[in-house]
Amino acid sequence: MLLCIDCGNTNTVFAVWDGAEFVATFRTSTEHQRTADQYYVWFSQLMEHRGIRIDIHGVIISSTVPRVVFNLRVLCDRYFATRPLVVGKPDCLLPTAPRVDPGTQVGPDRLVNSAGAYDRHGGDIIVVDFGTATTFDVVAHDGAYVGGVIAPGVNLSLEALHMAAAALPHVDVTKPQKVIGTNTVACMQSGVFWGYVGVVQSITERIRAEYEKPMRVVGTGGLAPLFAQGDVLFDDIEEDLTMHGLTVIHRYNMEHA
Numbered sequence: 001m002l003l004c005i006d007c008g009n010t011n012t013v014f015a016v017w018d019g020a021e022f023v024a025t026f027r028t029s030t031e032h033q034r035t036a037d038q039y040y041v042w043f044s045q046l047m048e049h050r051g052i053r054i055d056i057h058g059v060i061i062s063s064t065v066p067r068v069v070f071n072l073r074v075l076c077d078r079y080f081a082t083r084p085l086v087v088g089k090p091d092c093l094l095p096t097a098p099r100v101d102p103g104t105q106v107g108p109d110r111l112v113n114s115a116g117a118y119d120r121h122g123g124d125i126i127v128v129d130f131g132t133a134t135t136f137d138v139v140a141h142d143g144a145y146v147g148g149v150i151a152p153g154v155n156l157s158l159e160a161l162h163m164a165a166a167a168l169p170h171v172d173v174t175k176p177q178k179v180i181g182t183n184t185v186a187c188m189q190s191g192v193f194w195g196y197v198g199v200v201q202s203i204t205e206r207i208r209a210e211y212e213k214p215m216r217v218v219g220t221g222g223l224a225p226l227f228a229q230g231d232v233l234f235d236d237i238e239e240d241l242t243m244h245g246l247t248v249i250h251r252y253n254m255e256h257a
């Protein structure tokens with residue numbers, strides 16, 4: 001079994017594969033204080049609940065939070081007797097090296113999304129990932145990550161409105177019935193929903209103009225289907241793109257190690 005771990009700034013997702021077959025996925029909040037023992041109690045209980053015997057032989061990790069990697073390494077060593085591949089570390093090979101400014105640290109999630117999108121669609125792609133940040137990753141004809149855009153995340157924007165303005169409540173993101181809100185919550189939801197539809201439209205359009213070649217747009221992250229209700233923003237929506245990218249990079253390393 002292969003365990004793929006995707007740590008974002010908000011959530012950490014574990015996904016288990018048996019060969020090419022998907023077995024299970026579990027989500028928890030990202031907390032750097034969580035110890036290896038805590039991870040294992042959580043993971044093993046959920047696996048037991050599903051009636052799946054734990055038989056992990058390989059682990060690959062992508063983490064946008066560097067501090068959590070230490071305890072995940074301990075988890076792999078102590079409970080799975082395996083050394084994990086950590087995307088972005090020198091000993092983890094990438095199918096195609098990124099082409100960015102020298103010395104730039106690309107978020108590992110963006111490298112993983114690029115590998116996953118290239119494997120499924122070939123190159124010339126924009127991946128839009130609605131995470132803590134909303135990222136746009138440009139994947140060239142040969143699968144290389146060649147740059148992109150980082151915008152504030154949807155929930156971050158809503159949270160910022162609530163934190164900074166005394167009279168604005170916490171609201172959940174949803175598609176409002178009308179653009180013109182007739183109460184505070186509806187006004188905020190309209191601003192965030194239509195604002196982000198506009199962000200995605202405008203940024204993908206400008207990337208396409210600058211790139212000067214036709215490009216597909218793939219949306220990922222839990223909020224992609226919601227925003228797709230606002231307008232035609234994506235050619236494809238693939239919620240499992242990051243996990244697929246992790247399996248692609250793992251396979252590449254097994255074949256080229």
Ligand SMILES: Nc1ncnc2c1ncn2[C@@H]1O[C@H](COP(=O)(O)OP(=O)(O)O)[C@@H](O)[C@H]1O
Binds near residue numbers: 007010012132155223
């Ligand atoms: N299906 C969903 N519906 C509503 N909100 C979601 C959904 N999936 C994720 N979110 C929210 O989007 C934010 C980013 O989520 P996530 O993709 O887990 O971020 P990250 O990968 O940066 O940790 C979180 O605040 C989360 O609560």
Ligand SMILES: CC(C)(COP(=O)(O)O)[C@@H](O)C(=O)NCCC(=O)O
Binds near residue numbers: 007008009106131
């Ligand atoms: C932009 C990000 C914060 C997005 O992370 P996430 O929303 O998945 O937690 C992450 O990819 C990151 O820390 N990137 C480093 C800078 C870069 O990619 O250029």
Ligand SMILES: [K+]
Binds near residue numbers: 109129131
């Ligand atoms: K992410």
